[in-house]
Amino acid sequence: MDLNFTPEELAFRDEVRAFLRESLPLDISDAVRRGGELGADILSRFHALLNGRGWLGYVWPRDHGGTGWNAIQRHIFEEEMAAADCPRILPFGVNMLGPVLIKFGSEAQKSHYLPRILDGTDWWCQGYSEPGAGSDLASLRTRAVRDGDDWVLNGQKTWTTLGQYANRIFVLARTRADGKPQEGISFFLVDLDNPGIEMRPIRLLEGGHEVNEVFFTDARIPADALVGEENQGWTIAKYLLTHERTNIAGVGRSYRALAQLKDLARQTMRDGRPLIDDPLFAARLAEVEIDLEAMNILNLRMLDQAQKRGQPGAETSMLKIKGSVIRQEISDLARRVLGPAAAPFPGSAPDNLALLPEDAVNNAADYFNMRKMSIYGGSNEIQRNILTKAVLRL
Amino acid sequence: MDFELSEDRRMLRESLSRWLADRYPPDHRLKVAYDAPFHDPALWSELADLGVLLAMATEDAGGFGGSGFDISVIFEALGAALCPEPVLGALLVSRLLAAAGQDQSGLLDGSVRWALAVGEPDAPWSLDRIATQARGGRLTGRKALVYGGNDADRFLVVARDGDRLSVHEIAASDAEVVGFGTIDGGGAADVILSDTPARLVLDDAGKAIQSALDAGRLALCAEAVGVMDASFAALLDYLRQRKQFGRAIGEFQALQHRAADLAVEIEQARSITLLAASRLDGEGAARMVSMAKNLIGRVGRQVAEECTQMTGGIGVTWDYHPAHLTKRLVMIDHQLGDTDWHLQQVMAGIRA
Ligand SMILES: Cc1cc2nc3c(=O)[nH]c(=O)nc-3n(C[C@H](O)[C@H](O)[C@H](O)COP(=O)(O)OP(=O)(O)OC[C@H]3O[C@@H](n4cnc5c(N)ncnc54)[C@H](O)[C@@H]3O)c2cc1C
Numbered sequence: 001m002d003l004n005f006t007p008e009e010l011a012f013r014d015e016v017r018a019f020l021r022e023s024l025p026l027d028i029s030d031a032v033r034r035g036g037e038l039g040a041d042i043l044s045r046f047h048a049l050l051n052g053r054g055w056l057g058y059v060w061p062r063d064h065g066g067t068g069w070n071a072i073q074r075h076i077f078e079e080e081m082a083a084a085d086c087p088r089i090l091p092f093g094v095n096m097l098g099p100v101l102i103k104f105g106s107e108a109q110k111s112h113y114l115p116r117i118l119d120g121t122d123w124w125c126q127g128y129s130e131p132g133a134g135s136d137l138a139s140l141r142t143r144a145v146r147d148g149d150d151w152v153l154n155g156q157k158t159w160t161t162l163g164q165y166a167n168r169i170f171v172l173a174r175t176r177a178d179g180k181p182q183e184g185i186s187f188f189l190v191d192l193d194n195p196g197i198e199m200r201p202i203r204l205l206e207g208g209h210e211v212n213e214v215f216f217t218d219a220r221i222p223a224d225a226l227v228g229e230e231n232q233g234w235t236i237a238k239y240l241l242t243h244e245r246t247n248i249a250g251v252g253r254s255y256r257a258l259a260q261l262k263d264l265a266r267q268t269m270r271d272g273r274p275l276i277d278d279p280l281f282a283a284r285l286a287e288v289e290i291d292l293e294a295m296n297i298l299n300l301r302m303l304d305q306a307q308k309r310g311q312p313g314a315e316t317s318m319l320k321i322k323g324s325v326i327r328q329e330i331s332d333l334a335r336r337v338l339g340p341a342a343a344p345f346p347g348s349a350p351d352n353l354a355l356l357p358e359d360a361v362n363n364a365a366d367y368f369n370m371r372k373m374s375i376y377g378g379s380n381e382i383q384r385n386i387l388t389k390a391v392l393r394l
Numbered sequence: 395m396d397f398e399l400s401e402d403r404r405m406l407r408e409s410l411s412r413w414l415a416d417r418y419p420p421d422h423r424l425k426v427a428y429d430a431p432f433h434d435p436a437l438w439s440e441l442a443d444l445g446v447l448l449a450m451a452t453e454d455a456g457g458f459g460g461s462g463f464d465i466s467v468i469f470e471a472l473g474a475a476l477c478p479e480p481v482l483g484a485l486l487v488s489r490l491l492a493a494a495g496q497d498q499s500g501l502l503d504g505s506v507r508w509a510l511a512v513g514e515p516d517a518p519w520s521l522d523r524i525a526t527q528a529r530g531g532r533l534t535g536r537k538a539l540v541y542g543g544n545d546a547d548r549f550l551v552v553a554r555d556g557d558r559l560s561v562h563e564i565a566a567s568d569a570e571v572v573g574f575g576t577i578d579g580g581g582a583a584d585v586i587l588s589d590t591p592a593r594l595v596l597d598d599a600g601k602a603i604q605s606a607l608d609a610g611r612l613a614l615c616a617e618a619v620g621v622m623d624a625s626f627a628a629l630l631d632y633l634r635q636r637k638q639f640g641r642a643i644g645e646f647q648a649l650q651h652r653a654a655d656l657a658v659e660i661e662q663a664r665s666i667t668l669l670a671a672s673r674l675d676g677e678g679a680a681r682m683v684s685m686a687k688n689l690i691g692r693v694g695r696q697v698a699e700e701c702t703q704m705t706g707g708i709g710v711t712w713d714y715h716p717a718h719l720t721k722r723l724v725m726i727d728h729q730l731g732d733t734d735w736h737l738q739q740v741m742a743g744i745r746a
Contacts, residue, residue, distance in 0.1 A: 134706055136638040159707050203712035205721060206577065211707075269516040271523050280734045332695075335724075339518045340539030342728050343582060345428070349574040364577050368721060371702045371710050379706065381648055 003297065005076070013076045020084040023049055029085035033260065035362035036346060037208050038087050040123075040165040046087045047120055056089070056118050059243065060098050064114055071307040075247070075300070082252030090162070093117035093124040097170055099243045100187070104228040104236050113189070127157040127171035127190070127214060128237065135382050137172075138181040138234065142216060144173035144188060149223050151188065153196070153216040159376070163199050163212035167192055171216075172233050185233035189225045196220065206368040207345065241378070242312055248377070249299040249323035254292055257330045261285070264337050264360055275337055288329050295322050314390035317383035324373035324380060334360070335367040397668075399467065406449055406459075407467045413444055414475035420715040423579070427478040427718075430573070431545040432581030438479050442504020450485050455492035456502055462674030465609060466616035466667060473620025476715075476722055478580035480542025482729075483509035486610045487550050490561055493602035494595050509546035510610075511537035511585045512603070519731040521552075521559060521603060526587060528553035528560055531594070533587040541729065543583030544573025550595060551587065552603055561599045562592035578721040605675065608683045611730050612674055615667045615686045618726050621719050622660045622697045628716035629653065629701045632708075649704055656697055663693040684739035690726070691733030698723040 005013065028042050050056040058077050060066020069077065081089075089095070098117055101110050116122040133140040142155025153173060163169065169190050176184030192199070196219030202211045228236055262285065265276035275281050299319055306312040335342050341356045342364040349361075374380040388394045399407065417437055426434045441447070449464050451457025465485065472481060484501055487508040491498040500506035515538045517523030526535025533553050543549065549569070551562045570586040596602055633644030633653060643649055670686035673679050698720035702709040711717060727733055 129707070132637075134638060136640075139638075139640075205710050205712055205714075205717040207712065271517055271520045278734070280737065336727075336732060336734075338728075339732065340513060340728055341515070343539050343576045343578075343725060345575040345577045348576075350572055364725070367724070368577070368710070371699070372707075374703055375706055375710065380703070381646075384648065 003300075005072075009072060009076060012073055013080060016077055016080040017084070019053060020080060020086065023053070024084055024086060025049075028087065032085040032087055033359045035359075035366045037210060040162075043087055043090060043162075043165075044120055044123075047090065050089070051118050051120070056094060057098065057114075058089070059095055060102065060114075064098075064102055064110065065118055066098075071303045075303055078247045079252035079255075082250075082256050085256065090123070092126050092161070092166075092170075093122060095243055096126060096240050097124050100170075100227065100236055100240050103239060104187075104232070106224070108224065109189070109227065122168050123162075123166045125160050125163040125166035125169045125212075127160060127169045129159045130156055131158050135379055137237070138185070140172055140174060140185065142171065142173045144171075144175050144186060144221075146175075147220075150220045151223065151225065153188070153190070153219040153221060155216050157214040157216075158202070158211075160199070160212045160214050161210055163192075163214060164201065164209065169214065170227075172237055175230055175233075182234040184231055185237070186230050187227040187233040187236045188221060189227060190219070190221055194219050194221060204369065204372075206365040208365070208369060242316075248316055249295060249319035250327055251292070251296050251299050251323070254323070254327050254330060255296075257327065257334070258285075258288060258292060260359060261330055261334045261337065264334065264357065267357060268337055268339075270339065281333075281337070284333055288326060288333065291322075291326050291329075295319075295326060298322070314386050317378075317386045317391075320378065320383045321374075321380050327373055328367075328370050331363070331367040331370040334363045338363055399463070402459075403463060403467045406445075406464070407471055409444060410446060410468065410471045411474070413440070414471060414477060418475050418477050420476070420718075423476055423478065424715070424718070427476075427579030428575055430575065430581070432575045432579070433478045433480060433542075433545065435545070438507070439504050441479055441481070442502070446481065447484055447488070447502045447504060450481075451488050451492060451498065451502055455488065456497075456499055457488075460492075462609075462612055462671030465613050465674070466619075466671040469613040469616035470620035470623075473617035473722075474624045476579070476621065476624070476719060480507065480509065480545065480581070482610060482613055483507075483540070483542035483546065485613055486510035486512075486606050489606035489609050490550055490596060490599075490602055493599075493605070494561070496595065506548060507542065507546050508548050508550065509540050509542040509583075510552070510606070511540045511543065511549045512552040512607070513538055513540075513730075519735050521600065521607075524552055524554050524559060526551065526553040528555045528562060528592070528594075531592060532589045533562055533564065533592045534589055535587050537585040537587070539582050539729070540585050541580070541582045543571060543585055544575075544581035546571075546583075549585060551585070551592065552599070553592075555597075558598050559600045559603060560594060561596040561603065563595050564590055564592045568592075576725065578725040579718060604680055607730060608674060608679050611683045611687050612667070612670050614726050614729055615663075615670060615683075615690045618690045618694050618723060619660070619664050619667050621723050621726075622663060622694065625697055625701045625716055625719040625723065626656055626660055628719070629656070629704060632705050636705075643704075652700055652704065656700055659693045659696060663690055666690075681740060681743050684731070684736040687731055688733055688736040688740060691736065694723040694726060695733075 057066030062068035130140050144151045144153050171188045171190050172185050174184050175186040196217045198215045200213045201209050266274050268275040346362050346365045448457040449459040452460035487510050501508050546566055549564050569590050571583045573583040576582055634642055636643050666686045666689050670683045673682045702720050708714050
């Protein structure tokens with residue numbers, strides 16, 4: 001038993017760390033530290049930076065333009081990005097669609113779409129959820145009907161993250177009405193510029209715009225927009241979800257958020273002493289730190305198992321639950337640490353109110369925004385259902 | 395023992411709730427709560443005409459109420475409707491003007507809007523840390539998160555003169571008032587005082603300030619109970635209505651038990667608020683109010699987070715009114731002492 005990285009892994013970590021230290025523009029890391037929404041410009045520039053180094057396809061095999069890294073290397077890469085205040089890599093093209101095309105796509109789809117994900121020509125969004133189909137995704141009702149050489153799409157998708165910046169969407173649609181619901185779904189690649197597609201914003205409770213609704217009204221898409229076979233969509237969707245769940249624990253992001261929180265608690269004076277010296281507050285910080293240290297090792301154990309087995313098991317549900325709860329706990333403390341200063345609506349308070357560090361102005365908004373972490377990507381209740389069935393066999 | 399509201403208070407609650415339902419429905423609230431002045435001045439006047447401000451003051455002070463139960467009835471109703479009017483500031487100021495024996499007819503008829511400037515950036519809640527200085531009829535210091543301060547005509551300001559706390563009146567136009575909207579709707583301000591001319595209202599005012607703050611904290615607890623009731627009612631509706639996997643999600647036992655836990659905790663929150671209301675102005679009021687505010691903070695967060703979680707994606711959207719209820723529930727903890735601060739007040743008296 002040895003819980004440390006090997007010398008090769010450490011050398012890899014140093015290489016990533018050095019690159020990010022030298023190349024990540026300050027305005028990008030500043031924006032990430034401040035929290036709140038990151039615009040399309042920052043996200044695209046960050047993708048371009050990684051692509052320039054050949055690292056954007058970090059979960060793809062080499063022969064498709066990826067790095068060919070193993071699970072531990074990917075993990076180290078993600079940890080280093082978080083520690084350096086990098087934005088998240090947009091998962092929709094890189095982590096979700098890329099692996100799907102590599103496994104299920106035609107040669108033409110692979111050679112057309114994969115390079116465009118890496119070079120930023122295409123910005124993908126995920127068209128799974130519908131108003132009536134959230135946790136019960138298989139009940140989705142958006143329909144695709146064959147008409148000559150085309151498919152005709154009708155229906156509605158929702159919660160489409162960053163769809164406002166996207167030019168393409170991958171869509172699960174019903175292609176057969178009878179039989180089990182899971183057996184009548186297909187996976188399509190859709191150009192958002194097609195006539196008959198309309199995107200509308202959804203505003204989140206803290207005021208941000210990061211999700212959208214997408215309406216399809218007789219939108220015609222070509223036959224070669226189908227990935228895999230007709231009615232094979234559910235298999236593809238499930239495969240994609242296992243990839244969506246890589247880095248689900250978000251250990252690096254939580255370490256970074258905890259470090260920022262401690263800084264803030266050190267700087268914040270409350271009743272004559274820094275808040276970090278308040279025994280009640282320090283106790284709360286200490287408890288999260290303990291949870292996080294444990295989860296870091298839990299995460300590595302599961303990575304190791306996944307590496308040996310070739311794919312992650314249902315145990316990753318544990319990481320989704322614990323990872324989201326710890327991240328939410330940290331954001332709760334980051335809100336509380338501010339006391340009254342948490343109250344202003346972000347952007348509503350004028351500059352001379354900025355008695356609090358600039359990095360903290362979004363703390364309350366982030367707390368509310370972080371509620372999503374236990375809802376999306378399979379809610380924590382659904383993860384518990386998976387655990388009880390697939391792991392505990394109850 | 396009698397857990398029924400008196401006839402007068404029942405009528406007050408009914409007329410206020412009816413008025414709120416009629417004049418402050420969710421869409422109107424959404425329209426005014428997030429844009430300057432972050433409330434509806436016309437409705438403020440109507441609220442005063444309804445006698446709501448009078449009901450918070452004693453007969454001696456020119457009102458017709460002023461007990462803990464008057465305060466809790468009013469704020470519970472305001473909370474359930476998520477009303478962003480700056481009633482809290484009026485309550486705090488009214489208590490202090492009453493303690494000073496000064497005329498407050500303009501406050502009670504709604505014609506003058508008042509706010510109380512007490513907490514400071516480094517000492518948001520502890521009176522013994524107040525640093526704003528009163529010298530020769532002038533004030534210097536900085537007050538943080540003065541609720542309603544963005545649209546107040548006049549302020550009472552708590553300041554220090556040696557070891558004594560005193561209360562002073564200033565005109566809003568004499569200070570630098572930095573107004574802003576809050577993340578849960580409604581307005582507030584930081585008030586910056588530099589040699590600001592002021593009129594002394596109450597000297598050696600420690601006790602009177604504590605008592606006014608007790609009333610304000612009780613008001614926030616009652617408001618939170620009102621918000622919790624509204625949140626929980628919305629959650630139950632959603633659990634009954636929303637279908638996944640071919641049935642109402644309220645049929646899943648995983649959610650049923652959590653809803654049942656919330657019902658228990660909300661009744662606990664209501665109970666301690668009743669207790670604090672009954673003890674207001676009596677022996678040990680401050681500690682009892684701190685107990686209430688601590689429990690309200692804990693339950694408030696639990697109710698807010700659970701209601702959000704169990705409503706899924708809808709629960710985190712702006713257009714879903716109950717999402718604003720959850721924000722208010724969480725942010726009440728940032729006003730007049732948070733969960734931990736009140737826990738410390740209770741701990742301080744644990745050996746007694
Ligand atoms: C910010 C955000 C971004 C998102 N981005 C995307 C995106 O880009 N693309 C996309 O396709 N989707 C996206 N989603 C959608 C997300 O995947 C869904 O919100 C999620 O699947 C939950 O579905 P729902 O919101 O309809 O909640 P519901 O399924 O209605 O669930 C409501 C509540 O019931 C619980 N519940 C449901 N079924 C059960 C059960 N069997 N047992 C116990 N409890 C149950 C849930 O856990 C939840 O607490 C996003 C969501 C959010 C909030």
